[in-house]
Amino acid sequence: MEIGVIGAGGGGAAATYVVDNTTEAEVTVFEKSRGVCGRAAARRRDGRVYEYGANYLKGDDERVNELVTEEFNEGLAEVEGDIWTFDAEGNVSEGRGDDERRWTYEDGITRLAKHLFGATDATVRRETRIEDVSYDDGWWLTDAEGREHGSFEALVVNPPAPQTAELLTGTGVEKVDRLGDSASDVPYRTVWTAVLGYGFEIDVPYYALINTDDRHEIGWVGREECKPGHVPDGESVLVVQASPDWSAERYDAPPEENVAELAEKTARLIGDERLAEPDWTDHQGWRYALADDGVAAGAVGDAADEGVYVTGDWVAGEARLHAAVRHGLETGERVAYGLTT
Numbered sequence: 001m002e003i004g005v006i007g008a009g010g011g012g013a014a015a016t017y018v019v020d021n022t023t024e025a026e027v028t029v030f031e032k033s034r035g036v037c038g039r040a041a042a043r044r045r046d047g048r049v050y051e052y053g054a055n056y057l058k059g060d061d062e063r064v065n066e067l068v069t070e071e072f073n074e075g076l077a078e079v080e081g082d083i084w085t086f087d088a089e090g091n092v093s094e095g096r097g098d099d100e101r102r103w104t105y106e107d108g109i110t111r112l113a114k115h116l117f118g119a120t121d122a123t124v125r126r127e128t129r130i131e132d133v134s135y136d137d138g139w140w141l142t143d144a145e146g147r148e149h150g151s152f153e154a155l156v157v158n159p160p161a162p163q164t165a166e167l168l169t170g171t172g173v174e175k176v177d178r179l180g181d182s183a184s185d186v187p188y189r190t191v192w193t194a195v196l197g198y199g200f201e202i203d204v205p206y207y208a209l210i211n212t213d214d215r216h217e218i219g220w221v222g223r224e225e226c227k228p229g230h231v232p233d234g235e236s237v238l239v240v241q242a243s244p245d246w247s248a249e250r251y252d253a254p255p256e257e258n259v260a261e262l263a264e265k266t267a268r269l270i271g272d273e274r275l276a277e278p279d280w281t282d283h284q285g286w287r288y289a290l291a292d293d294g295v296a297a298g299a300v301g302d303a304a305d306e307g308v309y310v311t312g313d314w315v316a317g318e319a320r321l322h323a324a325v326r327h328g329l330e331t332g333e334r335v336a337y338g339l340t341t
């Protein structure tokens with residue numbers, strides 16, 4: 001029995017982990033990028049590690065918490081320090097009033113998906129973008145090079161809703177096409193991220209700053225040095241996420257201009273003019289960063305009757321990594337159950 005998984009994000013990895021460990025099925029994962037873990041993304045640069053998508057895994061889902069602290073705790077790191085807030089005028093206030101735990105890994109948050117896949121015999125085909133899904137006595141996938149993969153008894157589909165919509169409309173299987181239509185209705189916020197590196201330590205009493213009135217051009221500034229193993233002593237790395245409005249407006253602007261503007265705004269916000277001139281920078285635009293709503297549950301269940309299961313934060317109804325992983329685990333269980341009944 002063959003199962004195909006499109007997308008190696010937190011949701012796809014968790015579903016693979018469950019299906020592979022609870023059934024006899026052969027699981028093949030197709031991931032368009034070079035790396036795994038999707039929007040929970042990390043890069044390395046000269047001995048530094050930084051996360052330019054999800055900042056951390058929140059510790060507020062019991063099941064996922066247990067999974068990372070008990071099963072996949074090798075290299076697990078707790079983010080140190082508090083999150084402070086700021087308003088439209090850039091006034092910083094102490095504390096956000098939550099005491100939840102925040103997890104990442106010393107070598108980057110992508111370790112979570114690497115752990116999950118590492119505990120399976122699944123085949124993970126990286127740099128394989130699926131462009132078409134069709135049905136002919138089983139599910140078939142066509143990749144960007146025109147190669148066909150299949151047939152699969154069931155599919156787990158993990159890309160963000162707009163990309164899932166492209167794949168699932170036009171399969172000719174009514175319930176699946178209807179899910180594709182529902183997925184196309186899920187609204188997303190765009191986030192443009194600048195990464196700013198400095199050869200000195202920044203002396204502030206918080207891990208991160210978050211804008212709470214959604215009226216500042218910066219939404220978030222996090223300090224990677226608060227994550228054990230990420231930044232060598234004597235250096236700092238700031239991850240700056242622009243607000244959704246600014247990000248959408250500047251999405252196609254020259255990246256170096258965006259980075260320079262965000263560095264200046266960050267310097268003003270933190271109150272240290274040295275921060276306007278980083279020693280090195282990186283950036284990433286996330287067009288589909290955060291789903292603002294979930295998908296219609298009925299459409300999800302109907303497509304599952306045809307062997308097509310969607311998973312991810314937009315199906316869970318919460319744009320958070322722990323929600324995607326939790327949903328992936330549960331989807332894996334549904335697939336396993338579907339194979340045995």
Ligand SMILES: Cc1cc2nc3c(=O)[nH]c(=O)nc-3n(C[C@H](O)[C@H](O)[C@H](O)COP(=O)(O)OP(=O)(O)OC[C@H]3O[C@@H](n4cnc5c(N)ncnc54)[C@H](O)[C@@H]3O)c2cc1C
Binds near residue numbers: 037193320324
């Ligand atoms: C800037 C930013 C900051 C965030 N901050 C946080 C945070 O601090 N804490 C938190 O909990 N969450 C945060 N999130 C949200 C978090 O990243 C997501 O909720 C979570 O990673 C979603 O996982 P997923 O499995 O649903 O999807 P994804 O991670 O999007 O995985 C989908 C995968 O499918 C692949 N794919 C897409 N199309 C195809 C195709 N056609 N063929 C093959 N593969 C394909 C993609 O490459 C990707 O690997 C943030 C997100 C962003 C963008």
